[in-house]
């Protein structure tokens with residue numbers, strides 16, 4: 327029988343691995359892989375294409391039917407510049423709380439499923455439990471991209487996934503995608519008294535941004551998902567820079583926009599509409 331104490335002991339070990347995203351996470355992955363090995367579970371350790379990075383995927387129970395995947399990211403955000411009352415990599419109890427970098431986000435969930443692995447392994451499971459650990463979630467998500475590509479090629483894919491990312495103790499069943507694009511507009515600079523001979527990159531960028539606003543109005547009439555505070559796919563231009571003087575038609579203008587797509591909507595399809603407009 328696994329106790330809370332076992333989970334806390336596992337969490338203490340996991341927190342002690344400094345898996346800040348800029349560092350290696352391999353020691354943590356190897357430790358979990360060894361624990362699973364001791365249960366007779368062979369984990370697939372997927373080496374990242376950066377040195378010192380790895381994902382882990384393991385199946386407990388029958389491998390020929392889809393199961394539920396429990397997924398966590400192994401990396402944590404840096405402690406540099408932060409004030410801590412105790413060593414961030416030593417799990418420390420204060421009152422009812424356990425303090426340590428990543429103790430909530432999200433090594434506690436990893437500790438739960440790692441500590442429970444012997445119980446899963448002892449059960450006569452009809453469908454399997456899959457365990458997944460990824461890296462670089464806090465930076466570029468590259469680890470999960472690699473693991474997802476691996477799972478995409480697997481003959482049997484997980485049927486469902488529980489991600490133990492903290493969400494204020496609420497169950498969250500969907501996320502919007504987030505894709506960020508930079509649009510670079512090239513103009514032709516002349517003195518503004520000759521503006522008919524020039525092309526203002528600022529003015530063209532403004533036209534594209536007005537198009538984005540119109541696109542948002544059309545998206546508001548398309549799909550909706552009431553689980554989100556803003557129920558639609560959103561497009562938003564958040565930054566712009568261009569031009570050198572009030573009397574020169576701008577040679578260059580850059581702006582950054584993002585697409586937050588509802589589940590089932592592809593940001594690439596939205597951007598294709600922007601490209602078509604630009605053409």
Ligand SMILES: [Zn+2]
Nearest residue numbers: 399431432491
């Ligand atoms: Zn997280």
